[in-house]
Amino acid sequence: MTAGIDLGQPQAQSVRSDEDVVRVRQLVRAVAVASKLSLVDQTKLVTAASELARNTLVYGGGGSVEVTVVDNGRRKGVQIVFADSGPGIADLDLAMTDGYTSGGGLGLGLSGSRRLVDEFQIETSAETGTRITVTKWSR
Ligand SMILES: Nc1ncnc2c1ncn2[C@@H]1O[C@H](COP(=O)(O)OP(=O)(O)OP(=O)(O)O)[C@@H](O)[C@H]1O
Ligand SMILES: [Mg+2]
Numbered sequence: 299m300t301a302g303i304d305l306g307q308p309q310a311q312s313v314r315s316d317e318d319v320v321r322v323r324q325l326v327r328a329v330a331v332a333s334k335l336s337l338v339d340q341t342k343l344v345t346a347a348s349e350l351a352r353n354t355l356v357y358g359g360g361g362s363v364e365v366t367v368v369d370n371g372r373r374k375g376v377q378i379v380f381a382d383s384g385p386g387i388a389d390l391d392l393a394m395t396d397g398y399t400s401g402g403g404l405g406l407g408l409s410g411s412r413r414l415v416d417e418f419q420i421e422t423s424a425e426t427g428t429r430i431t432v433t434k435w436s437r
Contacts, residue, residue: 305332308366313354317374322351322363326432333376335436342414350380350409350430358382375435383427
């Protein structure tokens with residue numbers, strides 16, 4: 299399914315269902331393999347992507363994921379943007395705290411994801427929703 303992936307282009311996946319979260323995992327795995335991330339780093343990135351895509355679905359009311367191969371001149375990496383038009387995260391510090399959940403989760407998705415990637419950026423507001431950008435670099 300992902301055999302014909304064009305790594306020169308951002309790969310987009312909408313997130314409207316559990317099946318879409320699985321598709322995000324598969325897409326991120328394929329791009330991470332093609333970008334020559336180590337097996338450990340592939341797994342870390344897929345795990346982070348799975349958590350963030352699930353948040354996009356559950357709290358953001360659905361949205362989109364875009365996966366891009368990036369190159370900073372020294373290293374290649376994989377960058378993933380998770381975007382939704384949901385209610386935003388009112389208290390970001392609280393939401394990033396280990397164990398905080400507004401639902402019935404473990405409250406480890408955001409904080410755990412941040413530890414699994416090299417770069418982690420959140421833009422969120424009630425007006426524009428939530429946009430999270432993560433990057434994992436090959437080493
Ligand atoms: N895209 C989002 N839009 C709005 N709120 C969000 C979004 N992502 C996370 N949140 C808020 O941040 C809280 C913490 O998210 P986190 O993923 O860490 O935990 P969780 O989803 O509640 O539980 P877990 O991921 O461990 O099952 C959520 O409970 C929710 O209130
Ligand atoms: Mg979560």
